Amino acid sequence: MQTELSRRLGIEHAVFGFTPFPAVAAAISRAGGLGVLGAVRYTDPGDLARDLDWMDARTGGRPYGLDVVMPAKKVEGVTEADVEAMIPEGHRRFVRETLARHGVPELAAGDRQGWRITGWMEDVARAQLDTAFDHPIALLANALGPPPPDVVRRAHAHGVLVAALAGSARHAARHADAGIDVVVAQGYEAGGHTGEIATMVLTPEIVRAVGPLPVLAAGGIGSGEQAAAALALGAQGVWLGSLWLTTEEADLGSPALTAKLLAADSGDTVRSRALTGKPARQLRTAWTEAWDDPAGPGTLPMPLQGLLVAEALTRIQKYEAEPLLGTPVGQIVGSMTTRRGVQAVFDDLTRGFERAVGRLNRIAEGTGAPAREAEPPPARGRGACPAPGSADGTDRTGPGR
Numbered sequence: 001m002q003t004e005l006s007r008r009l010g011i012e013h014a015v016f017g018f019t020p021f022p023a024v025a026a027a028i029s030r031a032g033g034l035g036v037l038g039a040v041r042y043t044d045p046g047d048l049a050r051d052l053d054w055m056d057a058r059t060g061g062r063p064y065g066l067d068v069v070m071p072a073k074k075v076e077g078v079t080e081a082d083v084e085a086m087i088p089e090g091h092r093r094f095v096r097e098t099l100a101r102h103g104v105p106e107l108a109a110g111d112r113q114g115w116r117i118t119g120w121m122e123d124v125a126r127a128q129l130d131t132a133f134d135h136p137i138a139l140l141a142n143a144l145g146p147p148p149p150d151v152v153r154r155a156h157a158h159g160v161l162v163a164a165l166a167g168s169a170r171h172a173a174r175h176a177d178a179g180i181d182v183v184v185a186q187g188y189e190a191g192g193h194t195g196e197i198a199t200m201v202l203t204p205e206i207v208r209a210v211g212p213l214p215v216l217a218a219g220g221i222g223s224g225e226q227a228a229a230a231l232a233l234g235a236q237g238v239w240l241g242s243l244w245l246t247t248e249e250a251d252l253g254s255p256a257l258t259a260k261l262l263a264a265d266s267g268d269t270v271r272s273r274a275l276t277g278k279p280a281r282q283l284r285t286a287w288t289e290a291w292d293d294p295a296g297p298g299t300l301p302m303p304l305q306g307l308l309v310a311e312a313l314t315r316i317q318k319y320e321a322e323p324l325l326g327t328p329v330g331q332i333v334g335s336m337t338t339r340r341g342v343q344a345v346f347d348d349l350t351r352g353f354e355r356a357v358g359r360l361n362r363i364a365e366g367t368g369a370p371a372r373e374a375e376p377p378p379a380r381g382r383g384a385c386p387a388p389g390s391a392d393g394t395d396r397t398g399p400g401r
Contacts, residue, residue, distance in 0.1 A: 001013040001014050001015065001227065001349070001353050005182065005214040005216075008161075009034060009063055009138055010062075010063055010138075011032060011033060011034050013033050013349070013350065014033075014227075014231070014237030015032075015237065015238055015346070016033065016034045016036055016139075016184075016216055016237055016239045017033050017034070017035050017036060018036045018038060018067055018240070018244075019035065019037065020037070020038040020041060021037075021244075021251055022037060022052075022054055023250075023251070024247060024249045024250050024342060025037040025055060025064055026054075026055045026058040027249045027342035027343065028244070029062040029063065029064045030058075030342075031342055033346065034063060034138065035065070036066065036067050036139060037055070037064065037066055037067065038067045039066055039125075040067075040068070040069045040143075043124055045127045045128060048128055049134070052132065052137075053135075056135060056136070063136070063137075063139075064137060065138055066128070066139070066140055067141040067143060068140065068141070068143075069125060069144055070125040070126075070142050070144060070148070070151070080307070083304065086304055087300065087304055087307065088300075091297050092308065095308060098287070098312075099312055099316075099324075102286065102321050102324055104312075104324070105315065105319050107311065107314065111314070111318070129154070133154070133155075133158050133160075138160060139182070140155045140160050140162050140163070141163040141164065141165070141182075142162075142165070143193070145165070145166070145171065146164045146178035146179070147162065149179070152178065152179050152180065161181040162179075162180045163180060164178075164180050164182075164183060164184065165184040165186045165218070166185060166186065166206060167187075167196070167202070168195060168202070168205075169202075169208070169209035170209075172185065172215075173209045176209075176210040176213055182216060183206055183213055184215075184216045185205075185215050185216065186199075186202075186218040186219055187199025187201075187219030188202075188219060188281075189219040189220030189281075189332070190219030190330045191241055191242040191281050191330035192241070192280050192282075192330075193276070193278050193280045194219065194281055195279075199217055199220050199230075200229075202219075203217045203233040203234065203235050204233045204234055207233065207234035207235065215234065215236060216237045216238060216239040217235040217238050218241070219330060219331075220331055220332055221238045221239075221240055221243075221332065222242070222243045222332035222336070224349045224352020224353030224354070225353070225355065225356040226352075227352070228352075228353050228360070242329045242332050242333060242336070243332060243345060244342065245258075245329060245336070246262055246336045246338075247340060247341060247342050247345060248341045249342055254317050254320055255320075256322050257325050257326075260326075261283070261327070261329060262337055262338065262339070264283060264329075264333045264336075265333070265334040266333065266334030267331075267334070268283060268284050268333065268334075269281050269283060269284060269330065269331055269333060270282065270288055270292070272288040272291060272299075273292075273305065274287060274288045274290075274292065274305070274309070275313075275328065276303070277299055277300055278302050280328055281328065281329070282326050282327060283329055283333070285326040287316065287323075
């Protein structure tokens with residue numbers, strides 16, 4: 001699974017794995033991809049330095065990256081308390097009533113209250129970068145588009161490539177104009193914040209818009225066959241996030257949440273504003289349904305919604321309130337049916353990639369259908385039709401026998 005971009009970064013497979021867990025990121029890099037650690041939860045640079053030190057000791061010198069959340073525009077003179085004061089009391093009451101209806105206990109005194117706005121502030125992201133550039137990161141990604149120009153210049157001065165996520169060709173063209181090195185085309189199927197255009201449509205549009213910049217395809221990708229399809233569309237790699245949530249190295253902190261992910265199918269996600277105020281794909285739960293109900297108060301804009309629900313989400317997860325329990329995840333969740341190690345996931349990715357490339361090669365060579373052993377058995381029973389030249393449904397006349 002080699003491309004020009006993967007060779008440039010010195011990785012074996014053009015697989016970029018976004019994750020909030022250092023153990024998963026390190027395992028992705030050891031398996032031959034590029035583990036990208038999400039930094040938004042590191043409001044204390046000391047905690048980030050500790051985890052990057054840990055990764056340095058466990059990646060065997062292989063490259064890895066960091067994903068920050070750096071807003072395009074800096075807001076001056078606004079504190080978290082100022083933002084908190086903007087939340088209407090009616091919305092706070094709705095949160096209390098929803099939790100009470102499902103019997104979710106209060107947090108004990110001193111318990112951490114989950115997501116805070118500080119993780120989305122530019123000053124925090126800059127402090128994260130001060131720490132990150134003391135480590136051998138190979139890629140800096142920003143979930144909110146291109147970082148400020150001085151950050152791009154600083155990354156390049158350290159030999160670090162800069163990536164930014166885009167949900168449309170128009171956004172991607174602006175990213176390219178800002179001097180970034182890699183565009184992540186994040187389709188509608190992806191987990192977390194995502195736009196309206198599906199990956200199959202979005203990827204070639206962005207490839208055309210920003211060429212010759214490399215593009216990574218994201219959203220609805222969880223197999224080697226899908227990775228091969230992304231490369232066929234012009235991408236130079238795939239950006240995977242949801243797939244790692246059920247790996248053995250991941251620590252969701254909730255066995256009940258892991259069980260829900262393993263049991264979910266591809267129709268069990270929804271794009272909802274319940275989490276942050278912006279549309280984000282996540283598990284469909286009683287929590288998302290409550291917020292999306294027209295009878296409710298409706299969600300608040302970012303960052304008010306995130307602050308409003310931060311403590312509630314911590315309580316839901318801590319006490320494993322199953323009907324309300326959810327997480328950002330893409331439609332690929334339907335394929336995440338067993339807990340496996342990161343290396344086992346890579347083994348499946350590479351085998352699937354080889355099968356897909358082999359099928360395309362046979363088509364290009366005009367040698368006919370895929371190898372029989374790679375295909376499921378023929379359908380039997382009513383409606384099954386034997387192939388020409390065979391009484392039992394197996395065509396033994398062609399070159400694929």
